[in-house]
Amino acid sequence: MRNYLRNIYQTLKTILVGMRITIGYCFARTITVQYPDVAPTVLPRFRGFHYYEIERCIGCDLCAKACPVNCIYIEKSAPRKLDKETGLAMGGAIKRYAIDYSKCMFCALCTEPCPTQCLHMGNNHDLSVYNRASTVVEFTELAKQGLQTPMPIWAQKRQPPEWATRTRQAWLDRAKPKREVMLLAMTERQPAPKPVVAATAESAVATAEPTTPTTAKPATDNR
Numbered sequence: 436m437r438n439y440l441r442n443i444y445q446t447l448k449t450i451l452v453g454m455r456i457t458i459g460y461c462f463a464r465t466i467t468v469q470y471p472d473v474a475p476t477v478l479p480r481f482r483g484f485h486y487y488e489i490e491r492c493i494g495c496d497l498c499a500k501a502c503p504v505n506c507i508y509i510e511k512s513a514p515r516k517l518d519k520e521t522g523l524a525m526g527g528a529i530k531r532y533a534i535d536y537s538k539c540m541f542c543a544l545c546t547e548p549c550p551t552q553c554l555h556m557g558n559n560h561d562l563s564v565y566n567r568a569s570t571v572v573e574f575t576e577l578a579k580q581g582l583q584t585p586m587p588i589w590a591q592k593r594q595p596p597e598w599a600t601r602t603r604q605a606w607l608d609r610a611k612p613k614r615e616v617m618l619l620a621m622t623e624r625q626p627a628p629k630p631v632v633a634a635t636a637e638s639a640v641a642t643a644e645p646t647t648p649t650t651a652k653p654a655t656d657n658r
């Protein structure tokens with residue numbers, strides 16, 4: 436009996452707590468952000484659509500393996516590795532790098548294991564599209580256009596609001612100096628061969644000194 440009454444009490448209490456919060460919001464002042472005319476607030480650690488630096492990607496698949504919903508697709512022609520001198524990945528070509536945003540949960544688990552830190556959660560908060568197929572973002576196709584992140588519809592308008600123009604320009608400026616190497620990442624190329632180290636004077640003398648002639652053993656006649 437005591438348990439029965441306690442359960443009734445707990446139920447009524449939780450309903451009242453929930454209703455108090457709901458009623459509080461009913462009488463709160465309404466705030467309407469006039470998006471897209473006014474910029475939305477995007478906090479510094481916001482996890483938006485990725486931006487991807489293809490020129491440093493070694494195609495190791497670690498991001499795809501870490502993804503809990505398997506929404507990253509990678510194709511490469513051969514293994515790639517990072518050239519320490521240039522900081523660019525070389526070897527095979529990146530044929531495809533795509534993310535299906537109809538599945539992505541923006542958990543950032545893909546960015547954690549990336550050994551070259553070339554995959555980032557960006558500040559792009561909006562990717563409205565007109566059909567389901569467009570939710571799969573082909574980052575290799577973007578790289579051909581010199582882009583690291585997909586452009587939202589508002590960024591493609593002729594006269595976007597002032598904040599949108601600034602955001603779009605920041606994304607373009609970030610990718611602009613890398614356009615050439617982004618294109619090269621989709622082609623096969625090898626690091627330049629290391630220059631041969633010139634022989635030092637000492638080693639040259641040592642090489643010039645006559646060596647003790649070895650006495651060649653006469654071939655044993657086994658006949």
Ligand code: SF4
Nearest residue numbers: 502539540542543545
């Ligand atoms: S953010 Fe999460 S769900 Fe989205 S691609 Fe990365 S690991 Fe997968």
Ligand code: SF4
Nearest residue numbers: 492493495496498549
């Ligand atoms: S983990 Fe990084 S380097 Fe490896 S395939 Fe993914 S993005 Fe490229």
